[in-house]
Amino acid sequence: MSDIGPEMPEDDALAAEHALGVLTARERAAAELRMAREPDFAAKVEAWRERLAPLAEGVAPVAAPAGLWPRIVRSLPANDNQVGVLRRMKFWRGATMGSLSLAVASLAMVAVLATRPPQVISPVPAPMMNARLMTNGGQPLFLAAYDPERKSVLVASLVPPGTDPNHSHELWLIPADGKPRSLGLVEPGASKSMPISDEMAAMATEGASMAVTVEPAGGSLLDGPSGPVAAVGKLARI
Amino acid sequence: MPAISAHDPLAELLPRIASGDRDALQQLYEASSAKLFGVCLRILSDREESEDVLQEVYLTIWRRADRFDAGRASVMTWISTIARNRAIDRLRARGPLAYADQIDEMEIEDGAPRAEALLEASQDSAALNQCLSELDERTAGVIRTAFYEGVTYEALAKRLDTPLGTVKSWIRRGLLKLKGCLER
Numbered sequence: 001m002s003d004i005g006p007e008m009p010e011d012d013a014l015a016a017e018h019a020l021g022v023l024t025a026r027e028r029a030a031a032e033l034r035m036a037r038e039p040d041f042a043a044k045v046e047a048w049r050e051r052l053a054p055l056a057e058g059v060a061p062v063a064a065p066a067g068l069w070p071r072i073v074r075s076l077p078a079n080d081n082q083v084g085v086l087r088r089m090k091f092w093r094g095a096t097m098g099s100l101s102l103a104v105a106s107l108a109m110v111a112v113l114a115t116r117p118p119q120v121i122s123p124v125p126a127p128m129m130n131a132r133l134m135t136n137g138g139q140p141l142f143l144a145a146y147d148p149e150r151k152s153v154l155v156a157s158l159v160p161p162g163t164d165p166n167h168s169h170e171l172w173l174i175p176a177d178g179k180p181r182s183l184g185l186v187e188p189g190a191s192k193s194m195p196i197s198d199e200m201a202a203m204a205t206e207g208a209s210m211a212v213t214v215e216p217a218g219g220s221l222l223d224g225p226s227g228p229v230a231a232v233g234k235l236a237r238i
Numbered sequence: 239m240p241a242i243s244a245h246d247p248l249a250e251l252l253p254r255i256a257s258g259d260r261d262a263l264q265q266l267y268e269a270s271s272a273k274l275f276g277v278c279l280r281i282l283s284d285r286e287e288s289e290d291v292l293q294e295v296y297l298t299i300w301r302r303a304d305r306f307d308a309g310r311a312s313v314m315t316w317i318s319t320i321a322r323n324r325a326i327d328r329l330r331a332r333g334p335l336a337y338a339d340q341i342d343e344m345e346i347e348d349g350a351p352r353a354e355a356l357l358e359a360s361q362d363s364a365a366l367n368q369c370l371s372e373l374d375e376r377t378a379g380v381i382r383t384a385f386y387e388g389v390t391y392e393a394l395a396k397r398l399d400t401p402l403g404t405v406k407s408w409i410r411r412g413l414l415k416l417k418g419c420l421e422r
Contacts, residue, residue: 007410007414008410008413008414013410013413016410016413016417017391017409017410017413020381020384020385020409020413021322021323021326021384021385021388021389022384022389022390022391022394022409023390023391024330024390024392025327025330025331028326028327028330046310046311048413049311049315049319050310050311050315051366051416051417051420052366052385053311053315053318053319053362054362054363054365054366054367055363055366055382055385055386056273056277056314056315056318056322057363058363058386059273059276059277059280059386060276061272061273061275061276062272062275062276062279063271063272063275064271064272064274064275064289064292065285065289068271068289068292068293069264069267069271071293072267072293072296072297073260073264075293075297076260076263076297076300077300077301134298134301136302136305137319137320137323138294138295138298138302138320138323138324139323139324139327140327
């Protein structure tokens with residue numbers, strides 16, 4: 001190459017490459033994790049997505065098949081938007097003890113629970129449930145399943161092995177009370193089974209949230225999460 | 239940054255979707271699914287996989303509608319980004335040789351947008367196309383191909399029969415010039 005021009009700073013180049021879509025699966029996952037951890041880097045990627053977005057206008061529309069909308073409707077979970085969970089996670093990252101806002105949130109939750117029909121205890125085994133934990137960009141990074149009979153959570157990390165060795169990924173269960181409970185650490189690329197206590201098992205109900213945060217190596221030193229949320233999902237019946 | 243249009247007819251749907259309004263999601267689907275299906279098909283060249291991805295995209299929109307920030311992007315930009323990302327993830331999941339079966343079918347973009355696309359192009363789009371046209375043809379073509387087909391550096395290098403480092407350097411320099419041009 002003869003036209004030696006100016007070089008982009010490495011961060012800018014990586015952000016641009018991620019937005020353009022030329023990175024490998026491993027590099028993409030690493031970039032998504034970095035976006036969760038570093039708002040400045042996330043802003044760079046977003047700015048590049050915005051710059052390149054008009055190119056999508058050049059793609060010819062193709063009518064989606066008629067059967068697809070009914071299929072989507074069938075797959076929609078009950079309204080389970082995640083804003084509440086993220087707010088609660090942020091709250092717990094800053095606070096170690098209850099506060100007025102938590103009390104308010106709990107009261108709101110009690111009100112929600114009170115309107116539900118009472119749970120009938122039956123001898124029929126509870127159903128298996130799973131959760132897909134996604135980034136803000138909608139990329140799944142972790143898959144989790146809860147087996148009520150064995151009282152264990154199976155989790156698989158879709159993050160390529162060896163990614164970001166200086167941090168740990170910690171899995172949390174966030175039941176109706178909004179307080180995240182640690183289920184343990186998940187190594188990039190690994191899948192494992194995590195036995196959980198009876199107390200936690202009672203909290204692993206349909207609609208409970210699960211999240212993974214990026215923590216210092218070895219996990220959060222606080223009672224709750226201390227690092228940014230990498231991915232969030234909800235338990236649903238399989 | 240390009241100014242966001244003051245009136246985005248789809249923007250009012252997002253808060254409704256966030257609150258669980260399925261009719262609002264259906265309206266968004268009707269207004270956008272053909273566009274997003276086109277984006278997915280372009281990247282995956284496979285109808286069945288594109289349908290799966292499109293389903294995931296609207297499920298993601300349903301779950302993430304509350305994250306949409308009308309001050310930062312138009313709805314179409316936001317959901318097109320989700321569609322591209324999901325399609326690229328699916329493409330990567332095919333494995334490192336995913337590009338192999340596409341080499342014969344697809345050519346590197348010639349750099350010229352379709353005439354009808356130009357007619358309906360927005361101001362942002364006109365600015366971007368203008369800036370792309372200021373790059374050398376080869377660089378503009380490679381950037382377009384990377385965007386539209388979601389292929390890796392490695393795949394581009396293979397297709398162009400050019401060393402990976404060279405392709406990377408073309409794209410990085412091209413993007414830097416593009417940024418400078420768009421900021422003028």
